Amino acid sequence: MPIATISPVTGETLRTFDALTPEQIEQKLQRAANAFRSHRRTSMAERAERMRRAGEILEADKDRLGRLMTTEMGKTLASAVAEVEKCAWVCRHYAEHAAGMLAPRPVDVGKARGEIHFLPLGAVLAIMPWNFPLWQVFRFAAPALMAGNVGLLKHASNVPQSALAIEDVFARAGFAEGVFQTLLIGSDAVGGLLDDPRVAAATLTGSTPAGQSVAERAGRNLKKTVLELGGSDPFIVMPSADLRAAARTAAKARCINNGQSCIAAKRFIVHQDAADEFERHFVREMEALRVGDPMQDGVDIGPLATASIRDEVDEQVRRSVEAGARLVTGGKRMDGPGFFYPPTILADIPESAPAYREEVFGPVALLFRATDVDDAIRLANDSDFGLGSSVWTTDEGERARFVTEIEAGMTFVNAMVSSDPRLPFGGVKQSGYGRELAEFGIHEFVNVKSVWIQ
């Protein structure tokens, strides 16, 4: 893939970048190793001050940064600006709480003094996707830098300007040279970095194949990884739910970020007693969404980020209809330039259809009917993924069963799944392992050292 900004609205290449040479990569690796030696010795107060400053810079620059993301990957400007604000929040959150999360903990070991310390590991390589160009990076970098690690970012090849802007935010915030560096490289350079002893660990957000490849190479080097991969989240609606509210949120949860979110609701599993009414409301909500230029006010859905993502979504829908799925609305790629795809609903999807098993990374909702709560849980768990889940019910017994029996890293009741710095974020099964955010996130990239003082 070229390292380039290609407008998803017009398909035009706006800017290209050369990949770093091996010599430049070497320099940056050495800079990271040098920076780690001093950054690990900075006090929590110093780190917190810089992280707070990063948050302030983000707030002050949110319109420019938002426009940059919209230009590179097509999310609506309003959602891009909100994403920058969320990045500022995660900076503030860890600036405030990291010291407490990483404070040495006393342990009663009898006559000696026992303590647990949380020490940094070194340079952490972050391999990140284009769908939330800033958020995916800040939710890794804020805890990692507060813990005393340094960051190396290999961002997706279609968001190079966002990648460089992030490096600039941390530099302006006062983090020393080398504490956070963007590497403009293709994915073919990642293996060499994982082999390098100056890289201590890696985190990847992206597709399952990319995660497998990075985990394999990191595993050979015995390096810790955190993987946040795809999802095909269930959204279960039971008869006790407010069906209008559920349908409104369902459309939002499916089409957030133009349908390109790992935690977007993708499979809508509705109890048969509520199915017809829910479908009516849901179709109306999906058809009301406005597709268009993401820079314009009032547009709900911009283009998909790349031509290949749009082609893949189109192909998944076409083959699913061929396999017997019922096309309720949408389902035809839109004419004209750009990578636009309309809000789409498929129902009665047979197990043989691609949409039944694969992640569909676009505004395509899959509708299923469940006969009872057992059937809803069975359908929800009949997936290789296990990232988020949303369940709509006012019945406490049902709620308890969903919370304990759905195989997912997150269950939201009567709400759509979202990430929040205060709650751990991550999945099970093919959705990956490890957790981001909250205290669990900051503890992923630390040496948990036991100390015994006699």
Ligand code: NDP
């Ligand atoms: P990828 O997983 O291919 O890309 C994510 C990141 O991983 C990018 O930085 C990419 O670099 C890098 N990468 C890709 N392959 C490798 C590899 N073998 N070794 C090291 N790094 C690698 O996502 P795509 O953009 O290709 O999207 C494909 C599908 O992945 C989507 O349709 C969706 O299903 C899923 N996806 C899920 C995301 C999520 O949030 N869970 C986010 C993005 C995609 P480069 O850009 O240079 O290829």
